[in-house]
Amino acid sequence: MADDLVLEMRDIRKEFPGVVANDKVSFDVRRGEVHALLGENGAGKSTLMNILYGLYRPDGGEIRLNGKPVTFSSAREAIQAGIGMVHQHFMLIPVMTVAENIVLGTEPRKGILLDERVADRRVADMAKTFRFEVDPEALVQDISVGQQQRVEIMKVLYRNADILILDEPTAVLTPQEASDLFEILRTLRREGLSIIFISHKLNEVLEIADRITVLRRGKTIETVPHAGATEASLARAMVGRDVLLRVDKGAPEIGDVLLEVEDLHVLDDRGIEKVRGVSFEVRAGEIVGIAGVDGNGQTELIDALTGLQKIESGSVNIAGHRLSHTSAREALDAGIGHIPEDRQRRGLVLEFTIAENIALHDYAKPPDARWGWLFPARMVGRARRLIEDFDVRGGGPSTRAGALSGGNQQKLVAAREVDRDPKVLIAAQPTRGLDVGAIEYLHRRLVSERDEGRAILLVSLELEEILSLSDRIFVLFEGTFVGEHTGDVSEEQIGLEMLGGKKEAAA
Ligand SMILES: Nc1ncnc2c1ncn2[C@@H]1O[C@H](COP(=O)(O)OP(=O)(O)O)[C@@H](O)[C@H]1O
Numbered sequence: 207m208a209d210d211l212v213l214e215m216r217d218i219r220k221e222f223p224g225v226v227a228n229d230k231v232s233f234d235v236r237r238g239e240v241h242a243l244l245g246e247n248g249a250g251k252s253t254l255m256n257i258l259y260g261l262y263r264p265d266g267g268e269i270r271l272n273g274k275p276v277t278f279s280s281a282r283e284a285i286q287a288g289i290g291m292v293h294q295h296f297m298l299i300p301v302m303t304v305a306e307n308i309v310l311g312t313e314p315r316k317g318i319l320l321d322e323r324v325a326d327r328r329v330a331d332m333a334k335t336f337r338f339e340v341d342p343e344a345l346v347q348d349i350s351v352g353q354q355q356r357v358e359i360m361k362v363l364y365r366n367a368d369i370l371i372l373d374e375p376t377a378v379l380t381p382q383e384a385s386d387l388f389e390i391l392r393t394l395r396r397e398g399l400s401i402i403f404i405s406h407k408l409n410e411v412l413e414i415a416d417r418i419t420v421l422r423r424g425k426t427i428e429t430v431p432h433a434g435a436t437e438a439s440l441a442r443a444m445v446g447r448d449v450l451l452r453v454d455k456g457a458p459e460i461g462d463v464l465l466e467v468e469d470l471h472v473l474d475d476r477g478i479e480k481v482r483g484v485s486f487e488v489r490a491g492e493i494v495g496i497a498g499v500d501g502n503g504q505t506e507l508i509d510a511l512t513g514l515q516k517i518e519s520g521s522v523n524i525a526g527h528r529l530s531h532t533s534a535r536e537a538l539d540a541g542i543g544h545i546p547e548d549r550q551r552r553g554l555v556l557e558f559t560i561a562e563n564i565a566l567h568d569y570a571k572p573p574d575a576r577w578g579w580l581f582p583a584r585m586v587g588r589a590r591r592l593i594e595d596f597d598v599r600g601g602g603p604s605t606r607a608g609a610l611s612g613g614n615q616q617k618l619v620a621a622r623e624v625d626r627d628p629k630v631l632i633a634a635q636p637t638r639g640l641d642v643g644a645i646e647y648l649h650r651r652l653v654s655e656r657d658e659g660r661a662i663l664l665v666s667l668e669l670e671e672i673l674s675l676s677d678r679i680f681v682l683f684e685g686t687f688v689g690e691h692t693g694d695v696s697e698e699q700i701g702l703e704m705l706g707g708k709k710e711a712a713a
């Protein structure tokens with residue numbers, strides 16, 4: 207019903223230099239509900255609430271409070287209209303008491319003096335009613351973070367707010383404090399307050415919220431009631447796949463078999479068989495993805511293909527050359543490029559410069575070196591070209607690799623591996639821990655390397671990454687392939703197989 211809406215925000219837009227923080231965001235709140243605003247870091251949650259609270263001016267859109275259009279040009283105006291906000295960082299004065307902090311700016315006065323007795327009594331009453339369990343006379347500097355947060359909430363209530371905004375309130379709390387906070391929020395809800403609860407944590411949103419609005423990259427994705435929402439459905443809405451799906455990918459132009467693996471068995475360091483008879487091939491011009499839950503043999507498979515781990519039995523052929531598995535150098539020379547799972551341990555020498563890292567595999571070979579001599583000018587020239595080509599930001603050829611951000615370190619590894627012109631490129635967790643920009647870059651790059659005619663083997667724990675990039679997909683479970691699919695298989699089906707579930711019924 208429309209008449210229990212206390213707040214409506216329609217098509218709110220807010221742009222900062224270079225980023226649209228809110229892109230036509232719509233959001234509404236009912237009386238007596240906890241409405242969660244869920245989204246990843248940078249999704250635009252705080253911006254939307256800062257607009258509501260009068261701290262930012264929106265570039266467009268409309269706010270209605272109890273049906274009437276409003277514009278706030280300061281927090282003071284928002285507070286007067288009944289909106290209160292508790293920020294991620296508290297704004298209390300440590301050397302003042304709880305009661306003083308709460309009444310600050312709204313002091314009941316007796317003549318020109320603050321009427322402390324009245325203030326203390328009102329605060330004590332409120333603390334009791336809502337079971338805040340804080341001593342009004344304690345100094346703020348002496349109470350716990352959880353209690354300080356309650357003081358912030360009381361400050362809002364003291365000003366008669368009927369909409370309470372909490373920006374990531376549990377980020378600073380212990381689990382016990384968080385559950386105490388939830389108790390308080392339930393009490394406030396019973397009293398008819400409307401609460402906007404910002405979070406990026408699925409479990410707590412499901413615990414406390416009556417409705418959930420998901421923001422992603424500045425846009426409203428959906429508003430759903432608590433009933434029917436699951437961690438999986440919320441996660442999908444939150445992370446989305448449009449970031450990944452935006453990889454522009456034409457149909458593969460498939461060529462010769464460049465990687466051929468037959469009945470491969472590999473043991474781990476403790477002698478336990480981790481790859482138990484795996485066979486597949488990857489051809490020029492295609493991306494083959496290997497999906498699976500961590501620990502099902504991915505690491506051992508990659509190590510065997512790249513010569514880092516002996517094989518127990520079976521064979522690996524690279525462009526017709528059968529690996530004897532005597533060294534990692536053999537795999538490199540046969541035409542394997544490897545973007546490793548652990549870029550800091552295996553991909554780069556962090557103390558070395560960018561130029562030195564790029565020359566790492568080839569230090570003993572022309573053109574960087576001849577008869578054991580390095581040609582620094584060539585190394586630097588090559589580094590400069592690759593920095594440009596792979597958009598490595600944050601330094602030049604003589605910058606230490608360790609000084610780069612994770613995303614730029616990964617671009618550096620990719621640059622070096624691709625520059626060696628490998629026939630087969632193995633990308634293991636290529637975007638783990640990277641920001642969206644670096645992910646997009648690496649994804650596009652993998653597709654363009656595919657289109658150049660390389661055979662790409664992508665091993666990833668990120669199902670969405672596998673689904674958005676792969677032309678064919680294998681599912682690895684306990685060391686064997688339990689499924690083989692074309693790229694248009696459903697997420698649910700792969701997810702099921704990854705967990706050892708059933709295969710889809712033959713259609
Ligand atoms: N004052 C600001 N100036 C410039 N950019 C900002 C400002 N506030 C937020 N942003 C940008 O707007 C986007 C949304 O940020 P924010 O609303 O803080 O997200 P969230 O609270 O969901 O983590 C981010 O890209 C952030 O960097």
Ligand SMILES: [Mg+2]
Binds near residue numbers: 251252253373
């Ligand atoms: Mg925020």
